[in-house]
Amino acid sequence: MPDFDKIDRAILAAIQQDGRIPIAKLAERVGLSETPCARRLKRLESDGFIIGYRAVLSRKALEIGVIAFAQVRFSIHDRALSDRFEREIQGIARIVSCHNISGSADYLLQIAARDLDEYGVFMRDVLRALPGVTAVESILSLREIKRDTGLPLL
Incomplete structure (x- = not known):
């Protein structure tokens, strides 16, 4: 550069x-x-330093009351299964972000929902039904302290 x-x-x-x-x-x-x-x-x-522009939306105005982080585990580590999982989550708008991580879980998802009931239905009917998923541990955000403000310019 x-x-x-x-x-x-x-x-x-x-x-x-x-x-x-x-x-x-x-x-x-x-x-x-x-x-x-x-x-x-x-x-x-x-040159690819800027890949797009977007608006920052209000969770309150959109009535998104729950932000959860879900640690997803697979029991079988198969490349084809992981690829299928990653393709399927691309089409699920409720999943705000997904990271393939190290440690005891395979993926960390950030999920938005209106309330706990909606989140519970999503967990049961969508997340646990995704290919390869054998366990999910939810972590609920109680309060957002710092929002994504962009990447650091190191």
Whole structure:
């Protein structure tokens, strides 16, 4: 990344905070004129540093009252079974994120639900029915202390 400098980092930091920041304001914030700033932003996009833009939605307004983390275990560690599991979870909107992890579980899922009843039905009818799943341990979030604010620019 020879062309990745402090201005590029400043651009990335600014758009992580506000993906809709006007180019004029972004340019001012990073100390460039608009045209060079727009060029750098376009380069960061085309080089794959920026893979998309999205809105941060309100859980309260959407009435999502439960955020749970589920540790999923497999008893058989078969590549085809894992691949099938990973494909199937891609289509389940309620699963906010999924990580293949080390330790006693195979996957860690973040799941959103309106309430505990809805989460329980999801666990019974969807999660436990996924290919390869032999055990699930739920961890309920009581309060969110820090929300995903973007990646650190190390």
